Amino acid sequence: MSDLPTAYPGFSFEITHKAPDSRARLGRLTTPHGTISTPNFIFCGTKASIKGVTPAQMRAEKTDIILSNTYHLMIQPGADIVAKMGGLHRFMGWDGPMLTDSGGFQIFSMGHGSVADEIKGRRTQTRDTTLLKITEKGATFRSYMNGEKLFLSPELSIDIQRKLGADLIVQFDECTPFHVDRAYTAKSMALSHRWGDRSLKEFAKGGGMSYNGLPQALYGIIQGGVYEDLRKESATYTKDRPFFGTAVGGSLGANTAQMDEVVAMTMPHTHPDRPVHLLGIGGIRDIFAGVVQGIDTFDCVSPTRIARHGWALAPKAKGERLNMRNSRFREDPNPIDPACDCYACSNFSRAYIHHLLKAGELLAMQLLSIHNVATMNRLLRDVREAIATGTLAEARQRWVYDPQAQENGEGDPVAQGGAA
């Protein structure tokens, strides 16, 4: 089809190494704002800001790539203002690779209740009314800020993402929750595929370029819920279309074991040469589970979100994190993690972080966010090194506390989920 993208100038994805004993692989993903090594973790700057961390601090802790959310930015400050200010990179002071999602996840997760909660097996009973209507054309919903009625379609989502100007952008989709049945999931998946085609056409119409004149690259999204045949059908759909990359979305099941199954049934059918992103997932255990299936990038709000609640990511910790409010840290002169070289661990004790939390000081959130960002980046560096040297199992032992218990969905669950 002549009205679809045929090339992605300025972009490439090179697979530099494949593990002999799993689907794990190393890659180099090139964008107009730089090249990142994969597997990698994409930090969530939901509203054009990583909560509590400056871009300079993100860079100092060796961050490679971040994302922002179309849904939030279309409401505040609005895509036109971002475009007028030179695009999202310039607006938020991040000059590295960046992704925006399509807005779909938030519209539907806020409309149906949290999809993230359902991945974790917590069925929510509350249904609010932010999602008003889904039609072939698109979705009508209410602004989370002022209740204003808003509409998003594949064409509008792509247009907004062109105004935002991230490097990697994502097709518009319906993100089906876990509690819907197979029939609804199948119908919704087919709609997402038609929306994917419209996203591709709209992308091509814009010449594959942002409003500020830089090339962008479009990801398709695989839906299909927990159903193997649907996942295969959806993976095949994305493979057969000229997307640059593949995103695995939708409901990944009720617990991490089911999530692993869904990823395992999906990955063999994805395009082998394209980067694969697992949407909204990023616990330490999940990263190891994902990379052996061939996942190249992850994202999750968890590292900075749990930081704001006083939790520090820590290798081998139960639940993957330490509660720095715990009184056992009151007189602890050690850094949060003695093996971590982040700004927080290089300069402050657990006793100080504990004090800041007790005193309600902003700096607690900042230092814990910095530490958690640094820890995710260190984890992904370790993962890449382990893939290169064939030592993923050993790396997993160094990072994951009790794999058996966590496999069964027991223990302190890994925070996953969207940016809503």
Add this chain to the structure above:
Amino acid sequence: MSDLPTAYPGFSFEITHKAPDSRARLGRLTTPHGTISTPNFIFCGTKASIKGVTPAQMRAEKTDIILSNTYHLMIQPGADIVAKMGGLHRFMGWDGPMLTDSGGFQIFSMGHGSVADEIKGRRTQTRDTTLLKITEKGATFRSYMNGEKLFLSPELSIDIQRKLGADLIVQFDECTPFHVDRAYTAKSMALSHRWGDRSLKEFAKGGGMSYNGLPQALYGIIQGGVYEDLRKESATYTKDRPFFGTAVGGSLGANTAQMDEVVAMTMPHTHPDRPVHLLGIGGIRDIFAGVVQGIDTFDCVSPTRIARHGWALAPKAKGERLNMRNSRFREDPNPIDPACDCYACSNFSRAYIHHLLKAGELLAMQLLSIHNVATMNRLLRDVREAIATGTLAEARQRWVYDPQAQENGEGDPVAQGGAA
């Protein structure tokens, strides 16, 4: 008296230049943690943290000296823990000069209602009961955290400050509010003098050293409210005692004009060779008014406090600040202050800061705090340069919007006051 300090090893205050036409002067204040040029501004790290700004960011914005509050730290985390963690410098990661106050200001301002409010002429009618009793021995009050009954005396305040281990420490005093009468002010001043003597003795008893073995230097406090004879008497008291430095405290009147009068009636009677600190004052106008009277250091919570409410300090701005929530900044591509070279102004637009505030992002507070810290430091550098070149009046023109109106106490008042 052999039980009083006779020297302050490791400390010095050298006056390097005196203005020919005012009491303004340049100096070099040396402490075991470094030397600062004066006049200078001391930033408030109330609970062992500058709110929203890391020590590295404070340094990057050319901060020379900070303070922490005895009152807050004796409650959380407690002075013993700070001492055990190696003292406040190490605990909070600040290796430069540092001051702690005596705790008096907070006990009495929280007990009587805000002293700061009264300096600004806003009489408060509410009297809470955190201050329970003042006797010759000391003050009994309730913890702001849990209501626990606490006691502070000159001896305990000095002991706590030795445990905290700041370079510059301050005698315990009663900080009289504006609304009390002359008789009470006189009686209270006499009590503060006796407490000053006891503070000196306790300081000498500890060998003038912190618990972690570094020398400290003690400031006396001038009380006397708005009464010229009392201010003279109190200034003479501090001059005649072996304090290292002089702090001007207590009620400075109902508005900035009266504050200027109180400072003017006090300064001629202070020890001419000692550094003079004006407690809790630090508006841009106030700095100019203070330095011509011979004030060497200032402190105020305002720069970071107003930042957290969306205000940016700006030269010549009405009220000395810009409300970054104002919709006129919605599409403004300029930095907060084009003349400012701080991290925020070097990397972000007013439109972005405005967006962050509207979106409720933590980063707004952080960037505005960084900007306000940088602006105060730039102001003080300008002031020192202007004293050296005899151009203070010109510098004042560059910084203060409408001196006439502000002299009369009109316009948006400058935020002043303690760390409570």
